[in-house]
Amino acid sequence: MSAIETFRAETRAWLEANCPESLRGAAASGELVWGGSQVEFANEDQRLWFERMRDRNWFCPAWPAAYGGGGLSAEEDAVLQQELKRLKCRPPQINLGIWMLGPVLLEFGTEEQKQRLLTPMTRGEVRWCQGFSEPNAGSDLANIRTSAVDAGDHFVVNGSKIWTSYGDKSDWMYALVRTDNSSAKKQDGISLLVLDMHAEGVEARPIDLISGKSSFCEVFFDNVKVSKDNLIGPLNGGWTLAKRLLQHERSAMSKFGEFSLPTHFDLMTILGDYLPRSEGEPDSPSDIALRARAQACALDEHAYNLTVQRMGQQARARQDVSGIAAIMKLVHSEQEKQKFEILVDAMGHRALGWDGDEFSEQELAISKAWLMSYTQTIAGGSSEVQLNVIAKRVLDLPDTPKGGAK
Amino acid sequence: MSAIETFRAETRAWLEANCPESLRGAAASGELVWGGSQVEFANEDQRLWFERMRDRNWFCPAWPAAYGGGGLSAEEDAVLQQELKRLKCRPPQINLGIWMLGPVLLEFGTEEQKQRLLTPMTRGEVRWCQGFSEPNAGSDLANIRTSAVDAGDHFVVNGSKIWTSYGDKSDWMYALVRTDNSSAKKQDGISLLVLDMHAEGVEARPIDLISGKSSFCEVFFDNVKVSKDNLIGPLNGGWTLAKRLLQHERSAMSKFGEFSLPTHFDLMTILGDYLPRSEGEPDSPSDIALRARAQACALDEHAYNLTVQRMGQQARARQDVSGIAAIMKLVHSEQEKQKFEILVDAMGHRALGWDGDEFSEQELAISKAWLMSYTQTIAGGSSEVQLNVIAKRVLDLPDTPKGGAK
Amino acid sequence: MNLIYNEEQRMLLDTAQEFFAERSPVSALRALRDRKDELGFEPELWQEMTELGWTAIPFPENLGGLAFGYKGMGTVFESAGRHLSASPLLSSVVLCGSILEQGGSAAQQKSWLAELIAGSKRLALAVDEGVRHNPQQIELSAVRTDTGFQLDGQKVIVVDGFQADGWIVAARTGQAADAISLFIVPAGTAGVEQSRQNLIDSRNTARLTFTHVQVAPEQLIGELDQGALILESALDRGRACIAAELQGACEELFKxxxxxxxxxxxxDVPIGSFQALQHRAAWMHVDIELARSCLMAALDAIDSGDAQTAQLVSLAKWKVGQMADKVSSEAVQMHGGIGVTDELDVGLYFKRIRVLQALLGDADYHLNRAAPLLEEA
Amino acid sequence: MNLIYNEEQRMLLDTAQEFFAERSPVSALRALRDRKDELGFEPELWQEMTELGWTAIPFPENLGGLAFGYKGMGTVFESAGRHLSASPLLSSVVLCGSILEQGGSAAQQKSWLAELIAGSKRLALAVDEGVRHNPQQIELSAVRTDTGFQLDGQKVIVVDGFQADGWIVAARTGQAADAISLFIVPAGTAGVEQSRQNLIDSRNTARLTFTHVQVAPEQLIGELDQGALILESALDRGRACIAAELQGACEELFKxxxxxxxxxxxxDVPIGSFQALQHRAAWMHVDIELARSCLMAALDAIDSGDAQTAQLVSLAKWKVGQMADKVSSEAVQMHGGIGVTDELDVGLYFKRIRVLQALLGDADYHLNRAAPLLEEA
Structure with missing residues (x-):
């Protein structure tokens, strides 16, 4: 048996012995464990799985052992991921720090920063949130205004961030801040800073959405002191790091999506419940037309899933996948929106409930998910931005020249 | 009886007595009479109607009698139009000169030009065509390059025009030509010229379209001499006149559309022929879905027709109709395209015939009309240009500023 | 066919616009929602609307009305739509009022209709039973008894039905498909249970359960088994008014x-200078104009008693509904992140629009119902 | 499920691209059209394709094939699509070849299949009778006689059917819905009339009329009444190849x-800098990628004998067809005036694409047929 085969056999055996049955398969959103100082477990199995994986240093299996990682080779890590997938093990914890900031710290952080920041991540002790967007910097991220002013041994941060997921429950934030107002290109005056959410002057307020309460927060900074060793990478060099971070966002989101399927409602199944066919009676023309629309939508979802598969196969065959990768977020979010529109059509007033006992839990969940689907085509790069990126980077269509179209 | 009531009664009586029965109601495209030196009549009725209207000076009923017009007041003209409509009389002749150039000549022409050019129009003796578009001046009309160079008592014209309807059958053309290459704004170097299509150096070649032969021509000018009294309006002042001319285009096209309905195929009727319902058998789901699409399309056409009606009523009530007027061409052409797409889906291979005996005349006509419908969303201001106009003039959305979007 | 408002109607439109803008702006709906108001509208506002005579608009003068027709009503509904102003005008006046006007006995008109117009009582129409609107499938039964009728069954999505002073209930009284009868059931009648259905638009909607409910013969409206036509005609008036409210809401949201x-x-540039958004906005404008024409045709058809009123109303409900789907979705998307927050009013418009789109028949339903229009051509 | 071409297949793809680019570019189709060529393809080109071994690709080695599967076939079809290259590969090899492979007797395989592969004979499949593709509704009848069978009826839209060396004809031989039998009818058989149906794509399509046509028992393929399954399987191979041709044509047209x-x-600026066009182009790219995945799944399903092959083929024909509708329409519109002239090749692509979209089942047909895929999830 080759070394890798041995590793696979051992890993499989360990996972089978240590991953509790109840933590295999997709979880409802509320059932996921978020690592951090306030980590909460809904049951003993969750705690066991968390502690066992932590103690095996497998929260970050491929990170160097020096920072608490598992020290696995890329090949071993791939095997571990395959085995986790085979058993459908849920991630023992969810943590933006590991998925997004971590890889950037490994690449750009100082040794001191790696020691100080990565180790607690690999122990699941710190919950991280992201501070990028601002009210005036949505699609145009470079427009951020939250300032970090040099005050000798520390920065003083003022301003606000928006759309920070779980800002109210996180321990630390990685944030883009403006450290130079004078640069000609606004991208050039931006730095990447990490900061303690418990520090004085930081306030996180959850945002109400059209779908009701949300995990998104608005975060306000009022003269927050941040010591200078929390600057990641060069001063005014944050834009490059931010772009790198956002590259990790997609894979993070897909990992997240794989295990938490809070909004997966199967269109055709639900359609069947609300558009029942009567024995012997022909369906009404309007039901048939709706069913045809639903079929088209569900088949489009099928085409999307095949495309996910194809992208993986192309990547493994070392073929260029940039053209496919660029469509994924756009397609998925737009398809979800369309799916819910059809569901709402089919469910009539049953999909229009807000709260109360008059509607089933599933019905209320569908209403919320429908409204939330409108968030998906905006957050994380709006559909418009996705289309711009496809047009320019994939299709190589020209920019509008200066002094251009009238 | 008031004077206008008397006029109405006389007009009605005259029309009833003089408009042959066979010339009432919409005509197939080939059955319309085009005035001009080569005027052709398919039958005696056409000749009679042409000559009677000509002799009553009613080719241009509201133009001054001095130029061969009918000299009617606006009120009388309106009554005449109503009575023509009531009896569904076809226009005795079709002539772009009357509908488009005529009004501009009346406004901007010299007295000599009016005498010389309008009088033959009102006699139906000259067939006119339009020379605006060029290969590099499609949506961007100001980009024309056909040049008219001052050579003392005449201009020398070189270049080419495209999309000239019936360029090969016309006697005269009104054309936009570049008379100044040095102007900063390209609109400022353009003049409006009329010229004899039979002159030396003029060649008109019909253009083949995806639908086959067409009435559009490409017209080439090779050192064509045009005497200076054929310049309409000021030198380099043609752009203003062109815009005025194009305002008349819409009403001209709608008049034309009213009487020549070569492509009016009723969607639901044809659908019924090709998607027959079997007695006692339920329709197939795919037929039902197609029928639903067809219904939606036909109802949209209904909504369009109601909008035409509403626009007329608002105009009569002296309310602003610019917001409605701006959508008409766009909606109509896009709806037609959509209608034919559905027809083609319903007719299967019967709509895919090109020529030969294997397809009925109607089937071949539908194939051609379907392919031609693709021309409608491009010619006469593409859908994109229409949308730009709506966005900027109706919705008041801002221009892209210089040095704008990246 | 007259597709524009005349001068009188335009004046009424201006009055209604001003009234709702001042007395019931979107913040009023937000306040009702935030305090979880069960009635879903402000009684004082309703009283003021009554005093302005709007509850009398559609009725003939001999019944205490102003005979100002459904174009008149349309002006009020589109103005209410612009400001998301909540009132029981649709349920009590348009739907129930129409039924009483067309089918009510003199006594019923005297007691109920007069009170509806005065605003001193409110009725709500109980018609739907299933997931989607379908007045052809009524199963709630009314069975003859020695003293009158007994009602058993359930109604859902009864607009303004919670805490109404009574309901007009559409009940099956025979085997034939259209053997439907209409009954007035006053609040407090034994055996009627009401529960509030809280929808996303924060308005008043109720489920009603009827268990062995006894009603007297004089509570029957019109002839036994003959209610379907009266019902359908009232529903069409309601649908046209909903279309007007939708049109108003969408035009405002578009603005x-x-x-x-x-x-x-x-x-560094206004996002409205991006051509992709410009073209999408232009298409929204196109749809709004086409929908407006259909709405005006429907209102005019009702007023002129057009033979194709039902089809024209369905055309309007379909086209306006399709437009509203698009305009509301695009409005949210174009507002970006802020558009999905509760802070902006955009979401309130979105939610109300989507409920109106489903009420009394969605696009699929009315597409089919409008189809006979196409046979005439 | 393997959704990409392997190295061998990619090599074949490159060869095919080069071959068609050089030997049969769009100008070749234009020339065939302008001289109103009745055959609709160049016999020399066909001979060269045969020599390259492409007619042997899908067949097992014991039948003289290369056993290179439908992914291999797909590479040739998408390359042909890119250049609108005309050949009888679909009709003779894929459709008729599959039927002979799966249902033919040893003698039939020896005579006909070998000749098809060698390119020395051409067969065409006669299946459709109505306006739209529907192999469930075959009415052409084959009735038993003393000496064999008698065929009566009509077939339309027979691809490459004009002047073929023979036809495989799907005939009704019993009352049961699927009582279909397949017969080989050589050209020259008495009672067969052929007329050319000139379609917009300038390719070879025929109508065949069968009047008291006598065929011998050995012309029956497989068992009597058992042809439907073989037919359906061959049609699916054809549909997948059509999808590949469409995909290639659309990708080229998009380029x-x-x-x-x-x-x-x-x-003064390239029109590609207009954002509205950019976004529309980006959506075209999205559809092309999604369609590509469906196409690859269909080809792979055929090669691996997937239980859901029929549904996956329909998914591909549907999705590729929808994409093709959009890409071809947008291509014309974006080219503006010049796009509707015959001078540009855009129109030739448009016309071929629209014919392929309708052949062997349009989007509506395959949407329904693919639907069972959704039940597994």
Whole structure:
């Protein structure tokens, strides 16, 4: 048996012995464990799985052992991921720090920063949130205004961030801040800073959405002191790091999506419940037309899933996948929106409930998910931005020249 | 009886007595009479109607009698139009000169030009065509390059025009030509010229379209001499006149559309022929879905027709109709395209015939009309240009500023 | 066919616009929602609307009405739509009022209709039973008894039905498909249970359960088994008014969206200068204009008693509904992140629009019902 | 499920691309059209394709094939699509070849299949009778006689059917819905009349009329009444190849369109810098990628004998067809005036694409047929 085969056999055996049955398969959103100082477990199995994986240093299996990682080779890590997938093990914890900031710290952080920041991540002790967007910097991220002013041994941060997921429950934030107002290109005056959410002057307020309460927060900074060793990478060099971070966002989101399927409602199944066919009676023309629309939508979802598969196969065959990768977020979010529109059509007033006992839990969940689907085509790069990126980077269509179209 | 009531009664009586029965109601495209030196009549009725209207000076009923017009007041003209409509009389002749150039000549022409050019129009003796578009001046009309160079008592014209309807059958053309290459704004170097299509150096070649032969021509000018009294309006002042001319285009096209309905195929009727319902058998789901699409399309056409009606009523009530007027061409052409797409889906291979005996005349006509419908969303201001106009003039959305979007 | 408002109607439109803008702006709906108001509208506002005579608009003068027709009613509904102003005008006046006008006995008209017009009582129409609107499938039964009728069954999505002074209930009284009868059931009648259905639009909607409910013969409206036609005609008036409310809401939402496009700056330019958004906005304008024409045709058809009223109403409900789907979705998307927050009014418009779109028949339903229009051509 | 071409297949793809680009570019189709060529393809080209071994690709080695599967076939079809290259590969090899492979007797395989592979004979499949594809509704009858069978009826839209060396005819031989039998009818058989149906794509399509046509028992393929399954399987192979041809044609047309957007200047800038066009082009790209995945799944399903092959083929024909509708329409519109002239190749692509979209089942047909895929999830 080759070394890798041995590793696979051992890993499989360990996972089978240590991953509790109840933590295999997709979880409802509320059932996921978020690592951090306030980590909460809904049951003993969750705690066991968390502690066992932590103690095996497998929260970050491929990170160097020096920072608490598992020290696995890329090949071993791939095997571990395959085995986790085979058993459908849920991630023992969810943590933006590991998925997004971590890889950037490994690449750009100082040794001191790696020691100080990565180790607690690999122990699941710190919950991280992201501070990028601002009210005036949505699609145009470079427009951020939250300032970090040099005050000798520390920065003083003022301003606000928006759309920070779980800002109210996180321990630390990685944030883009403006450290130079004078640069000609606004991208050039931006730095990447990490900061303690418990520090004085930081306030996180959850945002109400059209779908009701949300995990998104608005975060306000009022003269927050941040010591200078929390600057990641060069001063005014944050834009490059931010772009790198956002590259990790997609894979993070897909990992997240794989295990938490809070909004997966199967269109055709639900359609069947609300558009029942009567024995012997022909369906009404309007039901048939709706069913045809639903079929088209569900088949489009099928085409999307095949495309996910194809992208993986192309990547493994070392073929260029940039053209496919660029469509994924756009397609998925737009398809979800369309799916819910059809569901709402089919469910009539049953999909229009807000709260109360008059509607089933599933019905209320569908209403919320429908409204939330409108968030998906905006957050994380709006559909418009996705289309711009496809047009320019994939299709190589020209920019509008200066002094251009009238 | 008031004077206008008397006029109405006389007009009605005259029309009833003089408009042959066979010339009432919409005509197939080939059955319309085009005035001009080569005027052709398919039958005696056409000749009679042409000559009677000509002799009553009613080719241009509201133009001054001095130029061969009918000299009617606006009120009388309106009554005449109503009575023509009531009896569904076809226009005795079709002539772009009357509908488009005529009004501009009346406004901007010299007295000599009016005498010389309008009088033959009102006699139906000259067939006119339009020379605006060029290969590099499609949506961007100001980009024309056909040049008219001052050579003392005449201009020398070189270049080419495209999309000239019936360029090969016309006697005269009104054309936009570049008379100044040095102007900063390209609109400022353009003049409006009329010229004899039979002159030396003029060649008109019909253009083949995806639908086959067409009435559009490409017209080439090779050192064509045009005497200076054929310049309409000021030198380099043609752009203003062109815009005025194009305002008349819409009403001209709608008049034309009213009487020549070569492509009016009723969607639901044809659908019924090709998607027959079997007695006692339920329709197939795919037929039902197609029928639903067809219904939606036909109802949209209904909504369009109601909008035409509403626009007329608002105009009569002296309310602003610019917001409605701006959508008409766009909606109509896009709806037609959509209608034919559905027809083609319903007719299967019967709509895919090109020529030969294997397809009925109607089937071949539908194939051609379907392919031609693709021309409608491009010619006469593409859908994109229409949308730009709506966005900027109706919705008041801002221009892209210089040095704008990246 | 007259597709524009005349001068009188335009004056009424201006009055209604001003009234709702001042007395019931969107913030009023927000306040009702935030305090979880069960009635879903402000009784004082309703009283003021009554005093302005709007509850009398559609009725003939001999019944205490103003005979100002459904174009008149349309002006009020589109103005209410613009400001998301909540009132029981649809349920009590348009739907129940029409039924009483067309089918009510003199006594019923005297007691109930007069009170509806005065605003001193409110009725709500109980017709739907299933997931989607379908007045052809009524199963709630009314069975003859020695003293009258007994009602058993359930109604859902009864607009303004919670805490109404009574309900007009559509009940099956025979085997034939259209053997439907209409009954007035006053609040407090034994055996009627009401529960509030809280929808996303924060308005008043109720489920009603009827268990062995006894009603007297004089509570029957019109002839036994003959209620379907009266019901359908009232529903059509209601659908046209809903279309007007939708049209108003969408035009206002579109206005707000255009303003946002002109002022919101990203990448150093107003986002309204991006051509992709310009074209989408232009298409919204196109749909709004086409829908407006259909709405006006429907209102005019009702007023002139057009033989194709039902089809024209369905055309309007379909086309306006399709437009509303698009305008509301695009409005949210074009507002970006802020558009999905509760802070902006955009979401309130979105939710109300989507409920109106489903009420009394969605696009699929009315597409089919409008189809006979196409046979005439 | 393997959704990409392997190295061998990619090599074949490159060869095919080069071959068609050089030997049968769009100008070749234009020439065939302009001289109103009745055959609709160049016999020399066909001979060269045969020599390259492409007619042997899908067949097992014991039948003289290369056993290179439908992914292999797909590479040839998408390359042909890119250049609108005309050949009887679909009709003779894929459709008729599959039937002979799966249902033919040893003698039939020896005579006919070997000749098809060698390119020395051409067969065409006669299946459709109505306006739209529907192999469930075959009415052409084959009735037993003393000496064999008698065929009566009509077939339309027989691809490459004009002047073929023979036809495989799907005939009704019993009352049961699927009582279909397949017969080989050589050209020259008494009672067969052929007329050319001139379609917009300038390819070879025929109507065949069968009047008291006598066929011998050995012309029956497989068992009597058992032809439906074999037919359906061959049709699925054909549909997948059509999808591949469509995909290739659309990708090429899209490439041309992008090039035009980059170079055509209006209002002093390349029109490809207009954001509205950019977004529409981006959506085209999205559809092309999604369609590509479905196509690859269909080809792979055929090669691996997937239990859901029929549904996956329908998914591909549906999705590729929808994409093709959009890409071809947008290509014409984006090319503007010049796009509707015959001078540009855009129109030739448009016309071929629209014919392929309808052949062997349009989007509506395959949407329904693919639906069972959704039940597994």
């Amino acid at each position: 707000t969206t255009l303003e946002y496009l002109r002022t919101r700056v990203q990448f | 041309t369109t992008l090039e035009y957007l980059r170079t055509r200047v209006q209002f």
